Amino acid sequence: MKERWWKESVVYQIYPVSFRDTNGDGIGDLRGITSKLDYLKDLGVDVIWVCPIYKSPNHDNGYDISDYCDIMKEFGTMEDFDRMLREIHARGMKLMMDLVLNHTSDEHPWFLESALSKDNPKRDYYIWRKGKNDGPPNNWESYFSGSVWEYDAKTDEYYLHLYSKHQPDLNWENETVIDELHNMVHWWLKKGVDGFRFDAIAHIVKAQGFPDASNPYNTKTVRAYELFSNLEKVHTLLQNLNDKVLYFYDIMTVGETSGLGPEQALDYVGDTRRELNMVFQFEHMFLDAMSAGSGKWDYKPWNLLDLKKVMSLWQTVLHNRGWNANYLNNHDQPRSVSRFGNDGKYRVESAKMLATFIHTLEGTPYIYQGEEIGMTNADFTSIEDYRDVETLNFYQERMLEGMPEEELLQKIKRKSRDNARTPMQWDDSEHGGFTTGTPWIKVNGNYKDINVAKAVKDPDSIYHYYRKLIALRKEHKVIVYGEYKLLLPLHPEIYAYTRTLEEDGLLVLLNFFDEEPVCELPDDIRGKELELLISNYQPQPGESIDKLKLRPYEARVYKFKV
Structure with a gap:
């Protein structure tokens, strides 16, 4: 297998609007990212993935780009970007940009020209069609509810948008668009x-x-x-x-x-x-x-x-x-500890277990901001608390269909993208240290207990567990390149597997639930000399590794010789 730097890297995803605000406007900014680079370096990450920071009217939190070569004013300036990039590189880290090539904003100059007339030179930069039978050109449905087609009365045609009507799709059949x-x-x-x-x-x-x-x-x-x-x-x-x-x-x-x-x-x-x-x-x-x-x-x-x-x-x-990209969280998904773990009694244990899972699979692991301190789903109680366009469209559509609001809010509470978009919880000061102003979206009410400052001080925290996992990955190539083999495939509570590379082996044992199942290792693992690399619990005195009783959400990683 060919070794590459991006295979050996750990990526940290930043959702900039919610990461760190330095000017008090309640919106995260590039200077905020720069101010926390030492924190990310200490965590051990190699690549920082920043969600869109381009100029945008912000109908979909920056994924509607109105100028690919400029910075959204709320985030700062191109000078702020250049400084951030220099400081990232100065610390030996890399920057991965989030780029939208499927669509632009409807305020992009290309679209503004395209919409002027049917014979405009940029008309074909986007996908325009005549309607049929007094309706849209076809029955495709948008990801954000409703038809993918938006009618334009001025030219009596529809343009296509797979997402929001403010995000018209580019026409990749046009060679000029491709060149641009x-x-x-x-x-x-x-x-x-x-x-x-x-x-x-x-x-x-x-x-x-x-x-x-x-x-x-x-x-x-x-x-x-x-x-x-x-x-x-x-x-x-x-x-x-x-x-x-x-x-x-x-x-x-x-x-x-x-x-x-x-x-x-x-x-x-x-x-x-x-x-x-x-x-x-x-x-x-x-x-x-x-x-x-x-x-x-x-x-x-x-x-x-x-x-x-x-x-x-x-x-x-x-x-x-x-090559795999391994993740359990991102800006579009609920928090993993709330979804696949237990964000109450076993929040710390289950967050560590899930981290062990993602960081011991073959592939590049991705950490989403706040995951490393065990941030949980939002604690919102009203639709007024939400900002996500997908969530708001879903709410309006289902309310019109007559769904009871209580049932609707329960669905939204579990799956809304805003679960991942509440501000980063830096400390126990007001608004979690994210801003001195009013945050664009409410901070999770548990910030006084779950925050970076507290996690950094606690040697047994989720944060320090992540640091150890990342360090182990850099130390043991079997974690990066080893071949995966599933063990105990039919066990309903335990996820176990090995990774092997030449003479090195890795045994991963994960209890995904709050019961205490017994893990009986297969014959080909029994009797091997196992070295414990990391665990989210202290080993129990006198335990037998061949027939191990796993505690709630317990994770263990052993190294052995093949």
Whole structure:
């Protein structure tokens, strides 16, 4: 297996609007990120992924870009960015930008021109179509509810937007658009950025002719999603981007590609594909949903056997053929300790266990801001507390359908993207030390107990556990490159696996629940001399490793010789 720096890195994701505010306007900024770089260096991370900071009217928290080569005024200036980049590099870390190539803001100059008239030179920068039967061109549904088509009375046509109506999709069938985007990516690389996370990259190609999706109750259904996700031409376009721009820089690239399995992912990340280094897969993110996509709001209890199946498939299929991106949290998902752990009695233990899981799989681990101190889902009680456009659209749509508000708020409390977007909890001062002003969204009420200052002082905290995990990954190559093998595949509470690289072996034991199951190791592990590398509990006197009783959310990692 070829060794690469981005395989050996640990990535820390920053949602800048909620990270740290330095001017008291209640909005995080670039100077706030710069002021906390020493904290991130001490944690041990190698790459900082910053969500969009480009100029934007902010209808979708920066994912609606109105100028790719300028900074959102609330975040600061280009001078602030240049200083941040210099300071990141001065500490031996790298910067990965979050870049949206599928769509822009409807306030981007390209779209403003495109909307002027049907014969405007930039009309074809976006996807415009005539309606049919006094309605939209087809029946595709937006990720943010409603039709993907927005009617423009001035030109009597519809434009396509897979997300908000304020996020019109770019037309990747237009070579001029492609050249414009290539030039922009090159511009950032010349500034010295170290990579990109490509947002919604799987959607840049739409089915020719924009056919209707089938009736959802038809057994031969074609979901709209299949007509604008992971189509074959996406790969041609990514190879073109790589060959003309990305290839000339030693950078890290990761794509947001929902709706695919590991074999399909190899089309993006296969070693010979010339496309991306890794992708974010979403299969494990839908284990607690009745269905993918909009069905995320309809909760079902997740099952450990399903989690094992999904993660094991990705671990085995991509081994020696591609590379994984491992995560349990991000800006679009609930907090992992609230979702897959226990954010009450066993918050500390379960947060450490989940961290052990992500950091001992093959692939690059991603830490989302606040994960390293065990931040939990928001404690909001009213729809007035929420800011997320997806959440607000869902609320309005279901209220019109007559869903009881109490039931609706329960769904939102569990799955809203705002669970991850409450401000970073730095200390126990007002607003958690995030701002001296009024925060753009409420700080979680548990900030006095859960905050960075308290975690740093406590040697047994989640924070220091993360530091140790990251240090171990740098010390033991088997954690990075070792081959994964699932153990105890049918155990309903314990997730166990080995990683092996040449003569080195790693045994990982994880109890995902608050019971105390007995872990009986397979014969090929019994009798081996096991060295405990890390655990979230102290070993019990006189315990037998061959028949080990695991405590609630216990995690253990052993090293052995193969």
